[in-house]
Amino acid sequence: MSRDDTGIIKAGMAIVVSSGCYSDYGFGQVYIALKDFNYMEEAKKCYFEESDKAFAKDGRDMWVCIATEQFEQYLISKGFLGLCDYRQIHIGDYEFFDEDEWKREWRKERGREDVAED
Numbered sequence: 001m002s003r004d005d006t007g008i009i010k011a012g013m014a015i016v017v018s019s020g021c022y023s024d025y026g027f028g029q030v031y032i033a034l035k036d037f038n039y040m041e042e043a044k045k046c047y048f049e050e051s052d053k054a055f056a057k058d059g060r061d062m063w064v065c066i067a068t069e070q071f072e073q074y075l076i077s078k079g080f081l082g083l084c085d086y087r088q089i090h091i092g093d094y095e096f097f098d099e100d101e102w103k104r105e106w107r108k109e110r111g112r113e114d115v116a117e118d
Helices: 039-058 068-077 099-109
Strands: 014-019 026-033 081-083
Touching: 014 068, 026 068, 039 068, 068 081
Parallel strands: none
Antiparallel strands: 014 026, 026 081
């Protein structure tokens, strides 16, 4: 995340919280912002709250790890996010939908059955 990001979220924006990179990249539910807020300010408050809980539980300074779901729940509990309808479109694991079938159909429709396959 760039430190140039102001963190401003406007009411009505669709929001997805993500974390990680490469093979451990993940994202959560799609939410709608219910009111304006600064997610960087709220992230800091969330971290402080979780640190306070860990300290109260263990009586010492603990390493705190905030999961995507925890931050989402924090923002929901503060009235910043609400659920919204959405649909995920998965285009395929390693091919684009039914690519092989469509390629055969495309070749047939275009009269290119005699052209060598890749």
